[in-house]
Amino acid sequence: MPISRRRFVQSTALASCAALAISPGALLAQGARSRTQALRWLDGSPPPAQDGVTCGAAWPQGALPARTSFAAIAASGDAVPMQSWVTARWPDGTVKWTAHAFPGGSGDPATLTIAPGRPAAPAEPVRAVVRGDAIEISNGPVVWTVGRSGQAIIRSARRGDAEVLRDVGLTASSQSEAEAELGEGTPLTRFDGMIQSAEIEQGGPVRVTIRVSGVHQGAGREWLPFTLRLYFHAGSPAVRIVHSFVFDGDAATDFIRGLGLTGQVPLRGATYDRHVRFAGSNDGIWAEAVRPLTGLRRDPGAAFRQAQVAGQATPPLEQMGDSVRENLQFIPEWGDFTLSQPNADGFTIVKRTKAGHGWIDVDGGERARGLGYVGSPSGGVAFGQGDFWQRCPVRLDIRDAHTDSATFRLWYHAPDAPAMDLRFYHDGLGMESYVDQNRGLDVTYEDYEPGYGSPTGIARTTEFTLWALPATPSAERLAQMAHNLATPARLMPEPAALHAAGLFGDWSPVDRSTPAKAEIEDQNHFLLTFYRDQVEQRRWYGFWSYGDWMHSYDRDRHVWKYDIGGFAWANSELSPDLWLWYSYLRSGDAATFRLAEAMTRHTGEVDCYHLGPWKGLGTRHGVQHWADSSKQPRVSTAAYRRIYYYLTADERTGDLLREALAGDEALTRVDIGRKVGARPGGVIAAGTGATVRSNPRAGEVEMSFGTSWCSLAAAWLTEWERTGDTRWRDRIVAGMTTIAALPKGWFAGGANYDLATGRFTGPGDEVSMSHLNAVFGAVEVNSELLSLLDVPAYRRTWLDYCVAYNASDEEFQAMTGARRRGRNLGQGHSRLTAYAARQLGDAALAQRAWSEFYDADAGLRMDVAGSQRQLHGPAVLRPVDEVANVSTNGASQWGLAAIQNLALIGDQLGTLTPVLPPRR
Structure with a gap:
């Protein structure tokens, strides 16, 4: 049914109360307030042993007061020791997210x-105290000493009177020429x-x-800044280290x-009582003595x-056979060992007696688990x-195991690999x-500009134990x-509990209750599995690349x-990060979680800048992760990181979320729309998401509403949730009010933005x-903002946009006064139509949304699995699966539309029978 402007405005006004009634906060107020949270192991059962676990838990608005303490109870009724803290609060101050x-x-x-309750204490609590120039951590029988200056991050670890570890630090090496240009x-x-x-x-x-x-210091130079966190859990002899460095060269x-x-590692006793171990593939362990x-x-x-x-x-030695005991000195002592994994397909182990002597080949395999x-x-x-x-190329070294002190080295970039170019x-x-x-x-889809393809400022995070x-x-x-x-033990809330808490906008647990819903669920599962398998088949691995698609x-x-410009690495283009995270939220699937985790670790570090002129911005998709000249908040947006942060309480991700706060200031150094007008007719360069030029005044920048402002608003x-600091709420409201x-x-797409006040100043008249x-988190962010903040004028203008984007030419012109243009991705935008349909209680809009979703000309067909084929033989390097019409853009937007449409208007799906067009 055509939607006139008058009818739309009337519907908006009449439905405002109904919209509030279906918002997450209101739904929870009607009786879904839970005061307990069940946690389950991500992989289905507890591991035989683990070294400490931290997880997040979500709570409905109003359920728990700000100063709630928490207890953990096993199914047996036994109390389990736990340490808790609040990671986010609702606008009313009640607890939203906690970490445990x-x-x-x-x-x-x-x-x-x-x-809620009094937490049980561990049998042997872990404690930290500052002692002069060091921090001492007492954890059961182990006492760790962490340095506050110098090179040794861990100065020692002692068990009673015996020192078992000392002088743990970081090392790096570099050269001034690339490998291909080196002389001996x-x-x-x-x-x-x-x-x-x-x-x-x-x-x-x-x-x-x-x-x-x-x-890192050396040769009179300081570079490669790093941060790391050391985690000590009661009951564990381990320290987990989350290490991040920034390339500033x-x-x-x-x-x-x-x-x-x-x-x-200090060593005592006879060398025949000294042991060396490397973990191989699966459960394999290589075990020998010095x-x-x-x-x-x-x-x-x-x-x-x-x-x-x-x-x-x-x-005792006297029990050894005489022929061996009297000739022990003639049995070689093997002091040096190396496990090298230069690529994702194979590792080797070698050993030698000591420096200056030849290496002996030992064994090898496919994929080592990284333990020595x-x-x-x-x-x-x-x-x-x-x-x-x-993360290849990587390596594990043990040196001098025949002496009183062995050295181990975890090479997270192996020194014998080609230099990092x-x-x-x-x-x-x-x-x-x-x-x-x-x-x-136009020809390669790469937005090139001299000097902009620089890696200076990118980062990488690695975890050690x-x-x-x-x-x-x-x-x-x-x-x-x-x-x-290799597969860390994790506790996680159930999808149903996360959904009941009213978090992250519009999604619902997996539902196959009708044939139409099951068909959509099956295709989403197929696409997720396809991409998981593509990571393996296409070898999307490596130090800088693992996690990206x-x-x-x-x-x-x-x-x-x-190798084709902007068609290469995705760098979060059209939100594969969000597709993975929402798919995990609704399914609880471990494989999906780990795909999303790897992508979050990559995109938040490698695809974004952490220092330099582009700090706070990310890089558009390209042949290299940092190559494209378009540096934007749409890649560095907190929307892609915050779900992982709340589920895991990962402090490094929390750092990245704070880095994103100043992304608007970064736009004073980068004019996203600088190339507008550089081609006939002043057409915007495709793929930049830039807005029309509007001559901002001093203290202002041009800012698009979706790719920039919504990215920053996340x-x-x-x-605001983490700290309760209302300055950030007020900044959001200032933007919402002035957009409206x-x-x-x-419909203006963007306008001039005042950095001091967070207000849009105009013109916004075209x-x-x-x-x-x-499509970079704006839909998801707006859904959350409108459930938390009462800004009726902004709600109306957003609903206008949601209704009009996929409307007919006539409807669009009636609503905007302008001709329809600049619109595609109709399938992905069906979720905007669905949002409006739900908010307005409009069944006709719901049917329109499903029609848009099933429109194969605007996105993916509903029989994607039927086009999969396996290629083998001389046409390809190795056997691979191919679904030729699938792109990461299309899969991500189809997946998000499927998830949000099912949540918003799934009850309207049964009345529509999709008709698939013939294959071209």
Whole structure:
């Protein structure tokens, strides 16, 4: 049914009360207020043992007062030790999100329930105190000392009187030329991490968190700033380390060769009682001794052989067979060991007796789990890195195990790999002017500009774990540790509980109750599985790249367009991050969570700038993650990070959310629309999401409503929730109020924005539509904002936009006074129509939304799975699956539309029978 402007305005006014009645807050006020929260293990059952878990929990508005304390109870009724803190509050001050830390250990219950109450204390609390120039952490039998200055981040770990670990620090090396241009003997420069500050963020009793920051120093230079957090959980001999560094060098002269975490392990006793271990693929453990007693020509005795293989103390030496005991000095001592994973498909192990002697090939496999150990029956250290083979090239080293002090090194970029070459990948191809750059954009979709393809300011986060152990663990225990390293144990709220709390806008748990719903659910599952498999089949791995996906597919070459401008790495284009997170929220699926986690770790670090002129902005999609010249808040938006932060309470992600607060100020350094007018007719460069030029005054910037303002509002909303600081709420309201006051409201696309006040100043008197304005989190952010803030005028202008975007030409002109243009992605925008239908109680709009969703000409068909085929033989490098018409843009927007339409107007779906057009 056509929607006249008059009818729309009347419907908006009459439905305002109804809209409030269906908002999340109102729904919860009608009786869904829960005061308990059930937690489940992400992978379905508790691990045999774990080293401490932290998770988030969500609470409906009004359910819990601000100062609530929490207790955890197992299904048996037993109290479980827990440490809790609030991570977000509702506008009324009641608790919205909490974080909960649990001790390490074994025998965890299958489920836990959190409720208001007095928390149980751990049997041996973990505590942190400052002692002069160090921080001391006491955790059961282990006492850790963390430095507040100098190179040693962990100065020591002691068990009683015995020191088992010391001098843990960071190391890096670089060279001044790229590998292809090197001559023999080109020198490397070494840099060591130097602490600038260290502070206790949490002091126990279940979890202690220490934050350390510093830089790498060497050759009279300071660079590669880092921050890391050390996490100690009661009941665990481990420390988990979340380490982030920023590349602040020059890509033309700074070629990183090695990045590592290194430490010393004091060793005591005979070398035949010293053990070396590496975890291989699956549950495999490679286990040997520094001086082997097996395989000798003469037998030392079964008790000696069996003890050494098991990693246990051998019997007294006098019980050893004379022929071996009297000739021990002739059995080589193997002091140096290396496990190297240069790529995602294979690792090797080598060893040698000591420096200056040849390496011996030992063994190899496909994908190592990233765990090593060196020690003896009187103590040792296990060390490991998460996402080990996925972040190749990586390496584990053990050196000098035959001496009184072994060295271990976790190389998160291996020093024997080719130097890290971050230079821009082409010479500019003559694109000096904006006109030529727009011509290049037309052919390769790359928005190139000299000097903008710089990696200076990008970052990477890596997770390490160190265990200070009383003795060499059994092979079975090491396999458990390696499994937990590769697949960390996690507790999570149930999807139903998250939904009942009214969080993150419009979504609902997976529902296959009708054939039409089941068909949509099946296709969403198919697409998620397809992308999970593409990560593996296309080898989307590597130090900088793991976590990202490709943008578009080349059907002729049967590859993703890895080398074609803006069609290569997606860099969050059209919100695959949100598609993954909303898919996880509604399903609780572990594989989806880990896809989303890897993407969040990548896009928040590598695709964004953390220092320099583009700090606070991210980079549009391209052949290199930093290559495109379009630097925008739409990539650095907090909308892509906040779900992970609240589910996990990850402090590093919390840092990134705060970095995004100043994204509007970054626009004073980058004019997003600078190329507008550089082609005939002043057409906006496709894909930039820029707005019409409007000559801002001093203290103002041009800002689009969706790709910029909504992206920034996600950070302001999160900071308001986290801190209760109403300045951020007021900044959001200022933007909402002044957008609504513009003559064309949301239809203006953007306007001049005053940085001091957060207000839009105009002109906003022309319709300027961009298909990108609503597809970088704007739909999701607006749904949340309108459930939390009462700004009726903004609500009306947003609903105007939602109704009109996919309306007919006549309806659009009647509502806006302008001709319809600048609109595509109709399928993805069906969720705007659905939102308006729900808010206005309009069944005709709901039917229109489903028609838009099923329109294959505007997006994906409903039989995507039927077009999948496997390619093999000489046409491809390896067997791969291909769905030629799927792009990351299309899949992400289809997935988000499916999820939100089901939540908003799923009850209207049964009346519509989709008709699929014939395949072209």
